[in-house]
Amino acid sequence: MLLTYFSFSQNQKEAIVFDRKLEEVTISATKTAKSIAKLPIPVMIISEKEIEEFGSSKLFDVIKRQTGIVSVTTKTGTEGLQMQGLDASYTTILLDGFPIIGRSFGALDLNRIALVDVEKIEVIKGASSSLYGSNALGGVINLVSKKKLIDGKSTTFSLKHATHNTTNASLIYQYKKEHLQLSNSFDYYNSDGYDLIDSDKLSTVNPYSNYTISSNLKYGISDKILLNTNARYYKQEQVYTAEHLNSLLKGKSNIEEWSLGSSLKYLMSSNFNQQIDVYKTNYRADEFLNTEEGILHDNNYFDHILLQSELKSYFTYKGLNTVIGFGMTKEELSRRDFSNNPKQDLKFLYGQLDATAFDKLNIILGSRYDSYTDYTPVISNKLALGIPITKKLNINSSVGSGFKTPDFRQKYFDFTNSTIGYTVLGRDVAFDRLATMQAEGMIQEIVPFSELISPLKSETSINLNLGIKYYPTHNLTFDVNLFNNKVNDLIEWQLVAKGVNNTNIYSYFNINQVETKGLEFNASYKKTNNLEIKFGYQLLYAYDTEVVKDIEKDDSDYYALNTETLTSVRLNKEDYFGLFNRSRHMGNIKLNYNLNDKTELNTILTYRSKYALSDSNGNEILDTYDKFVVGYSLCDVAITHQINSLKSCQIGVKNIFGFTNPEFISNITGRLYYMSFKVNFK
Amino acid sequence: MKHTIFFFLLSFLLFTSCEKSSTEEILWWHNADVVELNASDFELNIADTLATGDFIKFSFSEGSIVTNEDWDVAFRGTTLIVNGGEKANNDQPGRTGDAAVYIATGSMSEINSVDTNSLLQDNSSGSAILNNIMIDDLGVSGQGWASYSLSTHLFSPRAGRILVFRTHDNKYAKMEIIYFYDSLNPDTGSGDIGGYYTFNYVYQSTGEINF
Numbered sequence: 001m002l003l004t005y006f007s008f009s010q011n012q013k014e015a016i017v018f019d020r021k022l023e024e025v026t027i028s029a030t031k032t033a034k035s036i037a038k039l040p041i042p043v044m045i046i047s048e049k050e051i052e053e054f055g056s057s058k059l060f061d062v063i064k065r066q067t068g069i070v071s072v073t074t075k076t077g078t079e080g081l082q083m084q085g086l087d088a089s090y091t092t093i094l095l096d097g098f099p100i101i102g103r104s105f106g107a108l109d110l111n112r113i114a115l116v117d118v119e120k121i122e123v124i125k126g127a128s129s130s131l132y133g134s135n136a137l138g139g140v141i142n143l144v145s146k147k148k149l150i151d152g153k154s155t156t157f158s159l160k161h162a163t164h165n166t167t168n169a170s171l172i173y174q175y176k177k178e179h180l181q182l183s184n185s186f187d188y189y190n191s192d193g194y195d196l197i198d199s200d201k202l203s204t205v206n207p208y209s210n211y212t213i214s215s216n217l218k219y220g221i222s223d224k225i226l227l228n229t230n231a232r233y234y235k236q237e238q239v240y241t242a243e244h245l246n247s248l249l250k251g252k253s254n255i256e257e258w259s260l261g262s263s264l265k266y267l268m269s270s271n272f273n274q275q276i277d278v279y280k281t282n283y284r285a286d287e288f289l290n291t292e293e294g295i296l297h298d299n300n301y302f303d304h305i306l307l308q309s310e311l312k313s314y315f316t317y318k319g320l321n322t323v324i325g326f327g328m329t330k331e332e333l334s335r336r337d338f339s340n341n342p343k344q345d346l347k348f349l350y351g352q353l354d355a356t357a358f359d360k361l362n363i364i365l366g367s368r369y370d371s372y373t374d375y376t377p378v379i380s381n382k383l384a385l386g387i388p389i390t391k392k393l394n395i396n397s398s399v400g401s402g403f404k405t406p407d408f409r410q411k412y413f414d415f416t417n418s419t420i421g422y423t424v425l426g427r428d429v430a431f432d433r434l435a436t437m438q439a440e441g442m443i444q445e446i447v448p449f450s451e452l453i454s455p456l457k458s459e460t461s462i463n464l465n466l467g468i469k470y471y472p473t474h475n476l477t478f479d480v481n482l483f484n485n486k487v488n489d490l491i492e493w494q495l496v497a498k499g500v501n502n503t504n505i506y507s508y509f510n511i512n513q514v515e516t517k518g519l520e521f522n523a524s525y526k527k528t529n530n531l532e533i534k535f536g537y538q539l540l541y542a543y544d545t546e547v548v549k550d551i552e553k554d555d556s557d558y559y560a561l562n563t564e565t566l567t568s569v570r571l572n573k574e575d576y577f578g579l580f581n582r583s584r585h586m587g588n589i590k591l592n593y594n595l596n597d598k599t600e601l602n603t604i605l606t607y608r609s610k611y612a613l614s615d616s617n618g619n620e621i622l623d624t625y626d627k628f629v630v631g632y633s634l635c636d637v638a639i640t641h642q643i644n645s646l647k648s649c650q651i652g653v654k655n656i657f658g659f660t661n662p663e664f665i666s667n668i669t670g671r672l673y674y675m676s677f678k679v680n681f682k
Numbered sequence: 683m684k685h686t687i688f689f690f691l692l693s694f695l696l697f698t699s700c701e702k703s704s705t706e707e708i709l710w711w712h713n714a715d716v717v718e719l720n721a722s723d724f725e726l727n728i729a730d731t732l733a734t735g736d737f738i739k740f741s742f743s744e745g746s747i748v749t750n751e752d753w754d755v756a757f758r759g760t761t762l763i764v765n766g767g768e769k770a771n772n773d774q775p776g777r778t779g780d781a782a783v784y785i786a787t788g789s790m791s792e793i794n795s796v797d798t799n800s801l802l803q804d805n806s807s808g809s810a811i812l813n814n815i816m817i818d819d820l821g822v823s824g825q826g827w828a829s830y831s832l833s834t835h836l837f838s839p840r841a842g843r844i845l846v847f848r849t850h851d852n853k854y855a856k857m858e859i860i861y862f863y864d865s866l867n868p869d870t871g872s873g874d875i876g877g878y879y880t881f882n883y884v885y886q887s888t889g890e891i892n893f
Contacts, residue, residue: 557787560842561839566880567790568842615838618839625841
């Protein structure tokens with residue numbers, strides 16, 4: 001439903017014709033520029049061309065088409081992503097290396113991130129805490145902003161109109177003169193939203209509009225000192241509605257976000273560089289609901305602020321690349337239903353060695369030390385090996401650890417839902433609150449309260465990857481990667497006590513242990529310069545290790561209702577499907593065809609096999625007797641036409657089959673048409 | 683050729699085993715009675731979470747809803763009480779019989795005898811179900827007959843939880859609650875409050891503890 005798109009610059013065309021794979025360079029995987037063909041860890045690069053192919057203007061629209069990345073809608077309606085079967089809260093999102101914040105319920109809304117100033121997207125799969133610290137259990141996504149290489153100025157304007165009265169206008173102005181590079185961009189997005197279920201008073205997605213302003217300045221102060229400054233501002237307004245006792249509540253939901261990052265790079269000598277980064281960002285969400293009479297019914301806010309400073313040193317000697325960095329992060333959150341405004345300080349230190357041994361073997365060894373104010377320090381490691389068997393065949397293997405500290409909600413939440421009658425207490429406030437309630441004699445202990453004195457532990461993970469890259473000819477590539485992730489000490493809420501009138505009181509515990517494993521396969525074939533076919537597939541098994549252990553026992557307590565006989569049956573191992581919201585299979589086929597010099601046709605078919613969002617038969621696990629969301633396919637088609645060297649246009653259809661599933665999938669809207677026009681003023 | 687024989691054997695085995703289990707289920711099906719009962723006429727006071735409304739009384743020997751004193755179990759919303767022990771508050775019907783209950787884990791066919799030591803009656807501080815076996819707990823701690831989802835706000839009966847009863851006149855019965863809503867796709871947002879019970883049960887009229 002989105003779009004902006006740009007003509008391919010001469011440089012890019014050459015790069016594409018030359019050799020795509022070798023040209024793709026990633027920065028975030030090792031914090032130094034490195035060709036992905038040589039990198040021994042699973043990395044995917046989404047080029048500017050790929051962003052433009054289907055006119056995507058927001059990150060979510062691009063990322064959901066990639067192999068092994070599943071778009072998931074969380075309970076709160078936020079659209080997150082799943083990599084290697086791991087939850088949306090386990091992916092770190094960076095903009096030029098700086099973290100994007102604003103996760104009110106774990107997942108970060110990828111529809112917030114405009115792509116007008118993005119040159120490429122780097123996706124690293126697998127635990128990357130050894131470089132990026134907390135949250136990078138599943139992987140890292142880094143957006144790299146556009147660079148201008150030739151002196152002069154360029155202004156590009158694009159306008160798109162799509163179904164649901166969606167308008168997207170964007171403007172980017174780039175300027176370069178000698179040592180100065182400036183890029184300013186503006187993106188405006190407005191949509192009427194849509195409604196998948198007519199029978200209720202509410203819309204599936206309410207009307208919204210947002211805009212992003214971003215500015216990037218690169219300046220060579222001298223031959224040796226480079227300054228890079230990024231500034232970004234985002235604002236969204238959306239109609240907010242809810243139903244309460246048969247009346248419609250109306251209000252607004254606003255998001256305001258800004259970030260300012262600056263780095264200074266000192267090129268001391270050809271083999272020694274230093275860089276200092278300072279970054280500050282703030283995310284604030286406000287929402288309110290009024291009754292039909294205009295009286296305030298409910299309001300809510302979420303305000304997160306982060307300050308980060310970091311010093312990095314790069315050292316290169318023959319086949320050896322080293323990076324050492326240290327820094328600190330300060331965070332503060334204020335939010336309704338919190339006992340206080342929590343703060344968190346972090347000091348970190350990391351180092352990474354990237355070496356070539358015996359002329360061929362590539363070894364990456366990294367380690368990071370994170371020290372939080374309230375936790376025992378965490379050490380994360382990574383070891384990766386790249387073994388070139390022949391010029392065409394590479395074997396890669398990596399092992400890494402990841403962690404995620406408990407979030408502020410899990411520590412400081414103090415929330416009571418009076419309609420349903422339950423209370424949720426963050427671990428850090430639970431003991432004191434419960435003790436007070438107990439002293440007042442209105443509570444029944446279910447879990448010994450002494451268990452709540454110790455703080456929550458971080459969630460930790462071990463990630464293994466084994467990959468084979470096989471490039472038999474210059475136009476044929478195969479990539480296979482086997483992965484395995486074990487996540488320990490998963491934080492979940494659990495009943496701790498019964499309050500007045502039998503109401504439930506919950507708090508957070510480290511309880512579960514999950515494992516995800518599977519295989520990712522990607523192949524591409526470029527028949528001629530005019531035709532390219534890509535294929536991707538992921539096989540995934542994801543389950544709770546405790547459930548697997550229990551269900552294998554003869555006296556397991558897992559039963560399910562057989563809805564045909566209306567009797568319960570005892571479940572065995574084969575009946576356990578695994579974690580919620582995980583599909584066993586997903587895949588895509590993409591076709592890129594140049595009709596002539598000026599016109600290009602792109603089409604992609606994506607498939608996701610069945611999955612379930614929650615348990616439907618009361619045994620708390622997902623089994624074969626549960627109600628599943630049926631598997632589905634989506635197909636997008638787009639035609640891009642280059643009118644002349646400065647003008648181009650695009651028309652496209654998203655979800656051409658018009659698939660919808662109103663009951664379970666709120667973010668698939670049926671068939672969407674769009675057209676856009678782009679013009680470049682030299 | 684070998685493969686063909688193997689395939690035949692395999693399909694024969696599969697076929698016969700399917701056949702066997704479905705016969706068992708059909709036989710079993712005829713043994714139990716399925717009842718749909720509407721106990722949804724209740725109101726929940728949000729302030730003190732106390733429910734009000736009529737209890738719907740059920741008798742195993744009659745196999746139907748009754749209005750007399752000879753009931754065994756009664757339903758109101760998520761609350762179940764038995765006709766034995768004492769009443770917890772004045773809006774409950776008085777106890778005139780000797781009924782008791784406990785929850786066993788298993789399928790209906792696996793629970794084939796009564797563990798009389800586990801049976802409990804209602805008492806003045808709450809129903810047996812509430813204080814001891816926590817039927818009213820709705821299974822959050824893993825003991826009750828249903829679970830409650832905080833994300834969908836729905837109550838789901840838990841499979842493999844069998845309510846084993848002593849009736850008001852010292853006979854036995856076992857019951858499995860299958861559904862709590864009158865729709866297969868309930869939606870609390872549109873006002874489905876539940877209380878529509880579908881359960882199946884087996885009644886042992888001889889007073890033996892084996893079903």
